[in-house]
Amino acid sequence: MSERLIEVGQRIVNVIEEGQGAPLLYLHGFADLHGVSGELFPFHKSLAKGRKLIAPAHPGVNGSDELEFYSVDDVVFSYLELLDTMKIDRFDLVGHCAGGWVAAEIAVRHPERVRSLGLIGASGLFVQGQLIGDVFMHAQPERGVDYATLRRMMFSDADAPMAQRYFPNGRGDLEEETRRYGMLRFGSFFGFKPPYFYNRSLIDRLGRADMPALIAWGERDGMVPLAHGEAYARGLPGAAPLLVAKGAGHAAHLESPDVARAFEGFLAAQTVA
Amino acid sequence: MTHEVQLYCWHFMSYPYLAEDFDSTQDSGWVTVPNSLWDRERSRGLYQQYLDQLVYASELGFDGMVLNEHHQNIYGLMPSPNLLAAALTQKTKRGKIIVLGDLLPLYMNPLRVAEEYAMLDNMSDGRLIAGFAPGSGPETFNYDVASAPSREQFWEAVELIEQAWTRPGPFAFEGKHYPLRYVNPWPQPTQNPHPQIWIPGARSKETLVEISKRGYCYFLSSRSHGKETAKSVQKFQQTLSEHGKTYLPNRMGILMSTYVGETDKIAQEESREGIWYFLRNCLKGHQRREGRQLTFGPGVPYIPVNEFRDYLRHSDPTTPLLGDTQDWGDLQRSQSIIVGSPDTVYQRFMDVLEHAHVGHLLIQFHMGNMSDELARKSMRLFWTEVAPRLKKSTGDMYGKIFAKAEEQAMKESVL
Numbered sequence: 001m002s003e004r005l006i007e008v009g010q011r012i013v014n015v016i017e018e019g020q021g022a023p024l025l026y027l028h029g030f031a032d033l034h035g036v037s038g039e040l041f042p043f044h045k046s047l048a049k050g051r052k053l054i055a056p057a058h059p060g061v062n063g064s065d066e067l068e069f070y071s072v073d074d075v076v077f078s079y080l081e082l083l084d085t086m087k088i089d090r091f092d093l094v095g096h097c098a099g100g101w102v103a104a105e106i107a108v109r110h111p112e113r114v115r116s117l118g119l120i121g122a123s124g125l126f127v128q129g130q131l132i133g134d135v136f137m138h139a140q141p142e143r144g145v146d147y148a149t150l151r152r153m154m155f156s157d158a159d160a161p162m163a164q165r166y167f168p169n170g171r172g173d174l175e176e177e178t179r180r181y182g183m184l185r186f187g188s189f190f191g192f193k194p195p196y197f198y199n200r201s202l203i204d205r206l207g208r209a210d211m212p213a214l215i216a217w218g219e220r221d222g223m224v225p226l227a228h229g230e231a232y233a234r235g236l237p238g239a240a241p242l243l244v245a246k247g248a249g250h251a252a253h254l255e256s257p258d259v260a261r262a263f264e265g266f267l268a269a270q271t272v273a
Numbered sequence: 274m275t276h277e278v279q280l281y282c283w284h285f286m287s288y289p290y291l292a293e294d295f296d297s298t299q300d301s302g303w304v305t306v307p308n309s310l311w312d313r314e315r316s317r318g319l320y321q322q323y324l325d326q327l328v329y330a331s332e333l334g335f336d337g338m339v340l341n342e343h344h345q346n347i348y349g350l351m352p353s354p355n356l357l358a359a360a361l362t363q364k365t366k367r368g369k370i371i372v373l374g375d376l377l378p379l380y381m382n383p384l385r386v387a388e389e390y391a392m393l394d395n396m397s398d399g400r401l402i403a404g405f406a407p408g409s410g411p412e413t414f415n416y417d418v419a420s421a422p423s424r425e426q427f428w429e430a431v432e433l434i435e436q437a438w439t440r441p442g443p444f445a446f447e448g449k450h451y452p453l454r455y456v457n458p459w460p461q462p463t464q465n466p467h468p469q470i471w472i473p474g475a476r477s478k479e480t481l482v483e484i485s486k487r488g489y490c491y492f493l494s495s496r497s498h499g500k501e502t503a504k505s506v507q508k509f510q511q512t513l514s515e516h517g518k519t520y521l522p523n524r525m526g527i528l529m530s531t532y533v534g535e536t537d538k539i540a541q542e543e544s545r546e547g548i549w550y551f552l553r554n555c556l557k558g559h560q561r562r563e564g565r566q567l568t569f570g571p572g573v574p575y576i577p578v579n580e581f582r583d584y585l586r587h588s589d590p591t592t593p594l595l596g597d598t599q600d601w602g603d604l605q606r607s608q609s610i611i612v613g614s615p616d617t618v619y620q621r622f623m624d625v626l627e628h629a630h631v632g633h634l635l636i637q638f639h640m641g642n643m644s645d646e647l648a649r650k651s652m653r654l655f656w657t658e659v660a661p662r663l664k665k666s667t668g669d670m671y672g673k674i675f676a677k678a679e680e681q682a683m684k685e686s687v688l
Contacts, residue, residue: 032595060578070422100668137414139572171590177571178582185421185574192370192419 001040005063006056009080014063015082016040016055019048022115022272023088025079026055029097029121030135031251032153034062035183036166036176043253046260051092052266054111056082060189061182063071070189072199075106083113092267094118096253097223098191104232107209116270118214118263120233120253121224123197130227132197139184145170153222156249185194197224206235212240214266216259218252240266276522276671277664278626281371282330282652283339283528283635286323286357287555288347288409289642290315301558303346303567305415306437312442321351322645324357326638328364335367335654337402339635342376344415348555355389359524362396370397373471373492378423379416383430383451384458387437389675391462399463404471404492405431409571410566411559420473420575426450428483438467471526475505477576483511488518490633492526496560496595498608503525503628513555522671526633527624530610530640531653532647537613540600543647544612551576552596552640610640615658622663630671634663 016033018040024047027215028034033044034057034197040048060066067074078158079102083091093114095103100122107114123132138150151163171177191197213236217229226244233242245256253259290312292298297304327338340357343349351357354372361370370393375386386405392400405425429450436446442457462468470487473494474480484491493505509537511521534540557564567573574581589667598604604612611621622634638655639648 050668134414137567140410140565140567140570141590142565144566145592171585174582174585177585178578181571181574181581182578184571185578186421187576188421190423192413193417195417205641 003038006082006085008081011059011065011067011075011078012063013078013082014039014271015055016053016057016170018022018045018049018053018055019271021051022088022090022092023086024048024051024053024094024267025083025088025103026053026090027057027063027093027095027099027103029057029095029099029251030180030183031166032096032099034058034179037042038062038179040063041254043260047094049264050123054086054088054091056186058183058186058190060257062179066190070071070073072105073100075180076191079106081111089113090115092116092118092270094120094263095122096120097250098123098187100124101191101197101199101202104206105199107126107211111209111211114209115210115266115272116211117209117236118216118235118266119213119229119240120216120259121218121221121234121250122189122215122228123224123254124199125203125228125231126198126200127203127225127227127231132225132228133223134148136184136192136225139180141169142222152249154250155249156218156220156255160249160255162251188196203231203235204235207237210237212266214243214262215239216243216245216252216262217244218248219244219259221252225252256266276305276632276668276675277665278522278631278671279336280329280660281337281369281633281635282335282361283341284327284407284639285341285348285555285637286320286350287551287556287639287641289319289349289550290437291550291554291642292348295602296553296557296563300304301567302348302554302556302566303411303558306345306558308345310622316481320357323639324360326645326648327361328651329363331361333367333652334679335368335656337371337400337684338365339371339373341373341404342406344412346411346558348559350478353391358393358401359396362393368400369402369667370400371402371471372396372404373399373473373635375407376406376408376412377430378408378418379412380430382453383433384437384453385436386430388458388460390434390468391438393461394462394468395460401464401468402461402471403468404473404579405434410513410570412610413573414567420508422450423575424477424479425644430489430616431470431483432636433589435467435470438462444485460654464666473615475524477510477580482516483508485516485518485646490524492528492633492635493631494528496530496609497527498527498529498625498629499606500576500628502625503653505632507630515653518685519678521678521682522630522667525631526635526637527631528637529625530637531618531622531651531655532610532638532640533615533618533651533659536607536615537617540614540661547639547641547647548610548612552598555641556594556596560592560594561595562594564592586600586672596675612644615654617626617660618655619662622659623666625669627670630674632671
């Protein structure tokens with residue numbers, strides 16, 4: 001793994017890279033690389049087996065500068081500009097949570113550049129009656145110290161070891177809490193309005209993104225309801241049948257080895273020109 | 274210039290009809306507190322009662338009346354303080370009317386605030402003090418106001434309103450958040466160039482800098498007054514001097530709460546129910562560890578990342594908040610709600626003022642479910658038995674301490 005600060009226009013973007021091969025842009029979520037940790041998880045390493053994984057931190061998160069504006073277009077352009085700077089034309093694209101939303105927005109704008117699309121617990125869609133969870137309210141701990149409901153939102157179970165590791169009760173490690181705060185602040189800028197994390201127009205544009213796609217969802221996702229996964233799988237013309245990871249929560253890619261395995265197979269099947 | 278502390282009556286207008294088991298059955302008094310608990314029959318006449326208490330303050334001789342904006346909670350039933358301020362303009366003849374303040378990021382267009390405040394200033398014949406506030410955590414959820422950009426939005430809105438009152442219209446306001454083609458509000462305020470502007474703040478250096486540069490009054494938004502209050506005064510003094518300005522007590526105000534009875538014992542007996550209703554119910558979700566407080570924290574990320582890191586460094590999430598107060602001793606130590614005889618209350622107020630030289634005391638008398646009769650009694654005793662001594666003592670004390678500073682401030686205003 002290597003980490004470097006890349007200047008994109010006037011902004012600094014913190015980028016983690018791993019592996020060799022055709023580029024794969026990975027856009028992170030909350031319970032994820034950059035969102036809660038500066039280190040790659042096994043899932044990211046498996047993505048990098050046949051690819052060069054490029055994982056930038058979102059604006060304001062883990063060392064990346066904030067943006068001046070935060071519309072969907074502003075965030076999409078911040079990544080197109082990063083890709084331009086890195087001279088990357090065609091790439092595989094994988095995203096989790098809010099990163100999955102941004103990935104979908106890139107894919108519907110530039111289907112010709114996205115070789116394949118992978119989404120895990122992705123927000124971004126408006127699905128009537130299936131509200132995306134209020135991560136902001138649950139990030140306010142009960143009794144000042146208890147993050148159990150936030151843990152349950154992010155993972156299958158509030159007591160799961162990974163949940164306890166990354167969202168411990170009480171005052172956590174200073175840098176880890178600061179990192180989480182940066183991610184919530186990005187979420188507030190980008191996804192607070194409308195409440196929360198969707199672009200009402202996106203669902204009708206999914207038909208443009210006709211590249212091969214793999215949609216994976218935790219069976220017990222407490223943040224983005226499974227119905228959103230079904231909607232992505234229905235709307236994306238190249239999508240394989242929705243992969244539902246048994247027993248996993250919102251961070252299905254961290255919790256379930258099935259997800260990593262499925263992505264390895266999916267990426268290996270793509271022809272890299 | 275008078276050096277006497279200015280004394281205002283602040284009414285929060287809490288919902289007083291909660292059942293006794295509220296605390297054990299509800300997680301919060303804010304945002305998510307079910308409004309099926311609202312009792313329509315019992316609430317008849319409630320606003321009238323609260324409004325009349327403020328009118329009573331004006332009649333007693335208080336320097337003014339204070340209102341503020343809250344939404345979807347039991348702590349303050351004032352989604353629109355401007356409506357109540359409008360009523361006060363017609364029901365009172367004297368005393369400032371302080372709206373502290375309209376929550377600017379909640380308005381689609383802050384020009385509306387410039388207009389309504391100008392109306393209030395005209396309707397009250399120039400008695401308005403114009404408070405602007407950015408709102409805190411609960412407003413994020415109440416009005417779908419994203420926390421992260423809200424501070425920037427707030428200061429742009431302040432700039433827009435001040436320009437609307439001072440710059441000849443029509444003009445175009447080329448803002449990032451509030452671009453307007455025609456800014457030209459009718460009416461203009463009665464006070465020239467505009468009503469005094471007050472801004473609440475607590476932790477933010479940016480807020481102090483803006484207040485210093487713009488010549489506004491700083492209201493410390495804290496309910497507790499220990500060493501921190503004196504430190505806040507020093508920080509403000511220092512920020513002012515960094516901007517070539519001199520601190521005088523009339524640049525700063527604080528909130529205090531009190532109940533005055535004939536003796537300490539009577540005061541405690543009479544205020545006990547109202548105060549504990551206020552602490553346990555009204556502060557639940559706001560300034561209490563029990564439940565989920567929504568006022569400040571990672572879920573309402575309105576301060577920049579580096580400021581939050583500083584906050585983490587210097588705070589402890591297990592420190593009790595005001596609403597966690599266990600007994601009268603705790604309450605006394607927090608210097609937040611001061612309860613006692615006129616002598617006791619005078620002395621405890623002076624304990625605060627001797628360390629924190631502020632010129633405006635915004636005082637809450639009605640707390641929780643306190644009866645109309647007791648709230649009025651406490652106001653009357655305060656005004657007749659405590660206020661004259663506070664005015665005399667602060668007049669003497671500030672007169673000595675700030676004689677030179679005042680000369681300096683006069684020169685600055687001439688320049």
